[in-house]
Amino acid sequence: MQKTTQETINNVVWKACDTFRGTMDGSDYKDYVLTMLFVKYLSDFYKEKLGQLRAEYGDKRERIEAKLKKEKFKLDESCTFEYLLAHKEAANLGEIMNKTLEKIEEDNKDKLEGIFRSIDFNNKNKLGDTKERNAILQNLLEDFSDSRLDLRPSMLEGNDIIGDAYEYLIAHFASDAGKKGGEFYTPSEVSTLLAKLVEPKEGDMIYDPTCGSGSLLIKASKEVGSKNFRLYGQEKNGQTHALCKMNMFLHEINDAVIEWGDTIRNPLHLQDNLIKTFDVVVANPPFSLDKWGADFAGNDPFMRFGSYALPPKSKGDYAFVVHMIKSLGNNGKMGVVLPHGVLFRGSSEGKIRQKLIEENLLDAVIGLPANLFYGTSIPACILVFKKNRANEDVLFIDASKEFEKGKNQNSLTEQNIEKIITVYKNRSEIEKYSHLASLSEIKENDYNLNIPRYVDTFEEEELVDIEATKAEISRLEAELKSVQNKMSEYLAELGLWK
8 A cells, every 4th residue: 555655745735725725824724724734643643543452452442442541642533533524514513623622632631732722613704604614624624535645654654754744834834924934934944054053962952932833943853863852942922832832743752842922021941930941042033023021021030131231122132042041051052043133233232242252152153145034035144152162262154145046035055054064063264255253353343243344255346458348339339330320221222211
């Protein structure tokens, strides 16, 4: 029997999106489609396990139920995809689907509590009146009943294919959603680059304070090279938080601790009522977030901002940086994606930047190409920080000119990423690409980190031969005059010119 491939999952699920196109934006319908993929995964997992146990224990129902309770997910027959499909003609289909989700949550409180809180299959405002809503939901169920979409573990081509398909779909949704896409997804190649820069290792606790759909955390976990790691994240948006939790389970990361809440106003990763610290911290926080919580930060009970200046109310970039620094263990390492403004803006941001440099925490500044991110064309940078650094210099890399141009969005190639990583690891200096700056050099520049101050990318313009240019102009003028004269002759012959 043919195995289920990632391509198959991609194609079947992407086709299911047609049910919603024209009804609502991709940023909205992604929640319905991805939730249904998750329910189908849970259902097929349960179906196969039940079949195996029935083959082993026959009609010994109690033995079977005892074994099922030990599985990572618990489902009963009213929680399966088959149950929903059997009720696709029901007048209250949206209500039935909601009850199924509630039951799944209830039966798996320890893992899935709250995971479906932001999804409503009976939502009149999004899905229309009863008749229209039922038609949409019926089509959705029929799309997912495609015989090719067999998600039983034994039928999958590889362990990661459902998770990778989920990532593929999120990327497509982010692309379709435009500006809103950047709120829940970091482009894959940027996540890969950031994950490689922070070099997570076995046993590390990895944390993302603005984790979105979790792609950055998952990329970091893959760099470990084993299952010996622990992931932690926090996400403010309820729908995106749910996507992240599903993403973890679909990648078979069952012990990730993903919290729902505002990281600045209400940090939820605590230990002994203090900010919990981690071995690796990564993030792509919202760029220059307005109203990020400056009113709260002034009296922060966790004293995150006490030793630094308070970031400006209208730009939260350094609020996330400071939080990440406070979340970093003694020998920890962190990487964060930020807009270029953090490199040179003055006032309180300048004071924070200076203090971070004086504390010898900043390890590298990497300039990225423009138009890499969903929803903004502005160029961004990556700042790498390390606790207890042995060296006292900062590596500057200008990677802004090396990328693959796309129709709507640019991207980094494997070669582009490899070059950045190699230069970073070796701390190499390459003309017009990288420079190793001493702290005294940075001090001389008033702690301004604007990359052109350290990496000279100026290209000399080729000298123009004035005499040769004048001669070429004279030749062209003579040629033009000759053509004009011939045109006049032809027009005169035709009686159109006197």
